[in-house]
Amino acid sequence: MTRGARLAEWVVLYALSVAVALALASVIVEATGGDWWPVVEALVDGSIMAPGRWGGTLGIAAPLLLVALGTVISSKAGLINIGQEGQLLIGAAVAVYFSFLIGGPGPLNVVVLLLFGALGGAAWASISGLLRYWRGVPEVLSTLLLVFVALQAVGYGLKWQWLLLADEASRGNRNLVSEQLAKDNRIPRPDVFGNEFPITVYVALALALAVAYVLARTVWGFRLRMLGHNPRAAQRAGVSSTTYGATALAIGGAFAGLAGAAMFAGGGFSFGNYRLVPGFSDNIGWTGLLVALLARERALPAVVAAFVFAGLRNGAGFVNSTGVQSRITDVVQGLLVLALLVPPAVVFLRDRRRARAAATERV
Amino acid sequence: MLIDFFSAVGDVLSSESTYINGALFAALLAFAATGEWVAERSGTLNISVEGMLLSGAFAGILGYHISDSIVVGLVFGVIGGLLIAAVQAEMSHRLTADQFVVGLTLNILVFGLVGFLDREIEPQALRASEVEVPVLVDIPLFGKALFGEPWPFYLLYGLVPLSWWLVYRTRWGLELRAAGENPQSADVSGIDVNRRRRQSIYYAGFTSGLGGAYFLFARIAAFDDSVIGGQGFIAIAAVIFGGWTLWGTMAGCVLFAGALSFQLSLQGLGYELNTELLQALPYLVTIGAMAIFAKRVRPPAALARPFIRGLK
Numbered sequence: 001m002t003r004g005a006r007l008a009e010w011v012v013l014y015a016l017s018v019a020v021a022l023a024l025a026s027v028i029v030e031a032t033g034g035d036w037w038p039v040v041e042a043l044v045d046g047s048i049m050a051p052g053r054w055g056g057t058l059g060i061a062a063p064l065l066l067v068a069l070g071t072v073i074s075s076k077a078g079l080i081n082i083g084q085e086g087q088l089l090i091g092a093a094v095a096v097y098f099s100f101l102i103g104g105p106g107p108l109n110v111v112v113l114l115l116f117g118a119l120g121g122a123a124w125a126s127i128s129g130l131l132r133y134w135r136g137v138p139e140v141l142s143t144l145l146l147v148f149v150a151l152q153a154v155g156y157g158l159k160w161q162w163l164l165l166a167d168e169a170s171r172g173n174r175n176l177v178s179e180q181l182a183k184d185n186r187i188p189r190p191d192v193f194g195n196e197f198p199i200t201v202y203v204a205l206a207l208a209l210a211v212a213y214v215l216a217r218t219v220w221g222f223r224l225r226m227l228g229h230n231p232r233a234a235q236r237a238g239v240s241s242t243t244y245g246a247t248a249l250a251i252g253g254a255f256a257g258l259a260g261a262a263m264f265a266g267g268g269f270s271f272g273n274y275r276l277v278p279g280f281s282d283n284i285g286w287t288g289l290l291v292a293l294l295a296r297e298r299a300l301p302a303v304v305a306a307f308v309f310a311g312l313r314n315g316a317g318f319v320n321s322t323g324v325q326s327r328i329t330d331v332v333q334g335l336l337v338l339a340l341l342v343p344p345a346v347v348f349l350r351d352r353r354r355a356r357a358a359a360t361e362r363v
Numbered sequence: 364m365l366i367d368f369f370s371a372v373g374d375v376l377s378s379e380s381t382y383i384n385g386a387l388f389a390a391l392l393a394f395a396a397t398g399e400w401v402a403e404r405s406g407t408l409n410i411s412v413e414g415m416l417l418s419g420a421f422a423g424i425l426g427y428h429i430s431d432s433i434v435v436g437l438v439f440g441v442i443g444g445l446l447i448a449a450v451q452a453e454m455s456h457r458l459t460a461d462q463f464v465v466g467l468t469l470n471i472l473v474f475g476l477v478g479f480l481d482r483e484i485e486p487q488a489l490r491a492s493e494v495e496v497p498v499l500v501d502i503p504l505f506g507k508a509l510f511g512e513p514w515p516f517y518l519l520y521g522l523v524p525l526s527w528w529l530v531y532r533t534r535w536g537l538e539l540r541a542a543g544e545n546p547q548s549a550d551v552s553g554i555d556v557n558r559r560r561r562q563s564i565y566y567a568g569f570t571s572g573l574g575g576a577y578f579l580f581a582r583i584a585a586f587d588d589s590v591i592g593g594q595g596f597i598a599i600a601a602v603i604f605g606g607w608t609l610w611g612t613m614a615g616c617v618l619f620a621g622a623l624s625f626q627l628s629l630q631g632l633g634y635e636l637n638t639e640l641l642q643a644l645p646y647l648v649t650i651g652a653m654a655i656f657a658k659r660v661r662p663p664a665a666l667a668r669p670f671i672r673g674l675k
Contacts, residue, residue, distance in 0.1 A: 028479070080463070082467075137654055138667070141603055145649055148643065148645075152639040152640070155639050156639035289467065290464060325482060328475070330472065330475020331472060333475075334475060334476075335472065338450065338472075341458070
């Protein structure tokens with residue numbers, strides 16, 4: 001098959017499966033007496049078209065991308081880390097704790113905050129690394145279980161003033177909130193064409209390029225991929241699975257923790273308004289994992305996927321005004337992800353069948 | 364103060380309602396964990412069990428809403444669970460999509476969908492009637508919890524031994540375990556690995572759907588989207604805690620449900636325990652158990668590893 005035909009086939013397949021997903025969603029809305037088209041318009045308006053909205057979408061896309069980049073690194077080493085939600089939350093909590101403990105002038109405090117966010121996430125992920133390489137506990141299980149421990153641990157921290165809870169003067173009648181981050185300690189959100197988003201967006205994009213480069217073009221990245229493809233061969237070639245695996249897990253956690261800290265210090269109204277609150281992570285960790293897996297564990301496609309997911313999430317805010325509940329966006333998002341999984345699988349299976357047919361013919 | 368506390372603990376431990384509550388949660392976990400155990404033995408870490416429970420619960424109440432019959436409700440619950448299982452199984456073990464993407468997405472999808480439909484339809488149901496097993500129900504403390512339950516509870520007494528028999532005493536079960544331990548060898552000896560895995564996911568959908576519906580009819584008979592509230596993940600923890608044996612899994616269910624019920628009863632008496640610690644307990648205990656027994660208890664060797672012929 002020529003290159004052009006192949007590309008056309010991909011486009012058709014994707015268009016078809018996305019169309020089916022949207023059709024299913026429309027059936028659900030129409031069957032319950034709603035109108036579908038206004039929902040679509042609201043989603044598009046709320047994510048990019050309406051004034052100031054694409055900035056908000058970018059602000060959500062940045063932490064998603066950061067989480068996804070970490071996931072790309074750990075899965076390149078053949079590890080299945082599904083605990084980003086917990087790593088992100090712990091990262092945010094550690095960042096908050098040390099940011100208020102250390103203080104310091106504005107920009108310096110931002111650096112401290114991000115640094116401790118990454119450290120916190122890395123430490124949490126390293127528990128799984130330790131369990132895996134010391135006790136042989138599969139990382140897929142421990143990362144998953146630690147998510148729920150992290151949720152409770154941060155909930156506990158928010159109950160005590162010596163940990164995360166704000167003092168009474170600043171929290172008013174609210175319970176379970178941290179101190180609000182002072183104005184000059186926040187990540188700047190400059191205005192671009194009437195859209196406001198934190199500069200972490202640029203950082204996340206730069207990191208995406210860096211991750212893609214490191215994995216594809218450096219010795220370290222090569223060894224990591226070798227470990228993922230064939231652990232035994234890697235071991236023979238002198239790649240220690242313990243060192244490289246544990247490092248990859250820790251880096252994955254660091255990215256998630258960094259995302260958490262960035263959400264806290266630059267997320268604005270999308271994420272707790274510069275306070276740590278219960279449920280702060282708000283599924284960004286889970287969604288970031290989806291972004292990475294949907295991008296088939298590659299850094300640059302993850303940029304696109306992160307933007308799409310962020311758009312859906314941001315657009316959801318506009319759906320309620322159409323009279324259809326905004327819960328429908330969860331449905332749309334779920335159906336879209338499932339639809340996007342179909343074309344690669346179909347092509348993969350068909351290519352294999354063809355190859356097998358060709359092989360038997362030759363014999 | 365401390366004496367008061369211990370007498371409260373004594374009250375809780377000697378009150379029937381603690382055990383009845385515990386049995387309610389334990390049964391929900393057991394329904395889900397039985398199916399999850401079968402799925403994991405065949406090599407799938409079936410994360411969508413949470414979605415299966417929720418889907419079963421909503422479909423169950425929908426069935427009752429339509430027909431005013433609990434039996435129909437339970438059948439609907441099973442169908443609800445099977446629908447989710449169908450997507451999970453066909454996408455991850457026929458179309459070779461990543462099982463975690465499918466599972467996580469399904470959880471989000473089901474959560475959104477039932478929340479959406481619930482507010483559109485607002486179905487109502489009744490509690491199932493209680494059936495008491497004579498004599499046994501008079502056992503002090505936990506007699507009522509085990510033998511005086513709403514009738515769908517007793518399905519569990521058939522389902523768990525049946526699952527054990529299927530997995531350990533039939534050819535199907537042997538092939539299923541082979542698919543979970545060494546798919547390459549299983550494939551060479553003529554077993555359709557992905558087919559066995561799909562079937563085991565369907566089985567998980569069946570038990571979880573039933574469990575979700577049971578929970579509604581046994582407890583509240585009203586639906587909201589937080590009714591399952593992460594119990595599916597506790598069921599996964601129970602399977603891991605049980606070291607991938609059925610009896611260990613059941614022990615995990617009882618332990619975790621007991622802890623939950625204990626905490627709720629103590630709260631009812633006005634004692635605030637460290638709720639976060641208790642909520643995290645199932646996961647902490649499971650992680651601890653894995654770390655301690657990791658050398659003796661090991662998961663199915665191919666757990667969470669997809670099988671594609673010719674690829675490792």
